[in-house]
Amino acid sequence: MRYALLIEYDGTEYGGWQIQKNAxxxxxxxxxxxxxxxxxxxxxxxxxxxxxxxxxxxxxxxFDADTSIPxxxxxxxxxxxxxxxxxxxxxxxxxxxxxxxxSAKKKTYCYRCYLSPRRRPLKDRYSVWxxxxxxxxxxxxxxxxxxxxxxxxxxxxxxxxxxxxxxxxYSVRVEISERRGGTDIALYVTGNGxxxxxxxxxxxxMLYYAAGRLTDADxxxxxxxGDRNAVGKTMPANGLTLESVDYGIDLxx
Numbered sequence: 001m002r003y004a005l006l007i008e009y010d011g012t013e014y015g016g017w018q019i020q021k022n023a024x025x026x027x028x029x030x031x032x033x034x035x036x037x038x039x040x041x042x043x044x045x046x047x048x049x050x051x052x053x054x055x056x057x058x059x060x061x062x063f064d065a066d067t068s069i070p071x072x073x074x075x076x077x078x079x080x081x082x083x084x085x086x087x088x089x090x091x092x093x094x095x096x097x098x099x100x101x102x103s104a105k106k107k108t109y110c111y112r113c114y115l116s117p118r119r120r121p122l123k124d125r126y127s128v129w130x131x132x133x134x135x136x137x138x139x140x141x142x143x144x145x146x147x148x149x150x151x152x153x154x155x156x157x158x159x160x161x162x163x164x165x166x167x168x169x170y171s172v173r174v175e176i177s178e179r180r181g182g183t184d185i186a187l188y189v190t191g192n193g194x195x196x197x198x199x200x201x202x203x204x205x206m207l208y209y210a211a212g213r214l215t216d217a218d219x220x221x222x223x224x225x226g227d228r229n230a231v232g233k234t235m236p237a238n239g240l241t242l243e244s245v246d247y248g249i250d251l252x253x
Contacts, residue, residue, distance in 0.1 A: 053237030
């Protein structure tokens with residue numbers, strides 16, 4: 001039987017999703033909890049491999065197992081065994097043919113940052129302090145460049161092994177909230193898939209453009225030629241959260 005899980009985690013203390021030799025990972029913790037709860041070792045597959053320090057509000061996973069635990073109670077059985085920074089929000093029997101990776105139609109990430117005269121320690125776990133001035137009108141205009149199908153080679157970390165760097169971005173949404181003592185910025189990016197470090201570099205490019213450090217010509221050149229010198233810096237991991245994965249169906253009822 002195949003099961004689906006909806007998981008939320010704070011990625012601060014983890015070396016990303018995927019099991020690796022030299023770091024504790026989310027997949028490692030979840031696999032151990034499943035083995036303890038079900039009495040057998042299972043392979044758990046996520047919709048995507050979040051990087052070290054990246055968070056997830058709605059990561060989707062699947063695994064195959066035979067168990068007498070009611071599907072909706074698997075979440076509770078796992079949460080009893082998981083650390084406090086990982087939680088299974090929902091569990092259910094997966095539809096026939098479901099695959100957490102291959103069945104995904106859209107993913108949405110959010111990059112969060114804040115403007116403030118001084119650093120805000122209570123924000124720093126999930127957003128990044130921006131010390132330079134931002135033109136909010138230009139920030140929203142920058143979003144328009146990335147919608148559609150483009151070659152995002154310039155936005156991919158060097159050395160990434162992928163068949164193609166072409167991706168489709170369905171939307172880039174900018175949300176700006178004035179708060180006491182500063183401004184919160186949230187950049188929501190929805191696409192059919194993302195390259196390694198793509199969203200973090202895209203966010204850096206938008207912010208640099210809005211600060212006057214990059215021009216319209218720079219962004220156009222980065223997408224047309226893959227020129228890495230025409231993009232902003234790759235922003236820190238702690239500002240990035242996987243917000244949702246869209247399968248075109250309601251997996252959890």
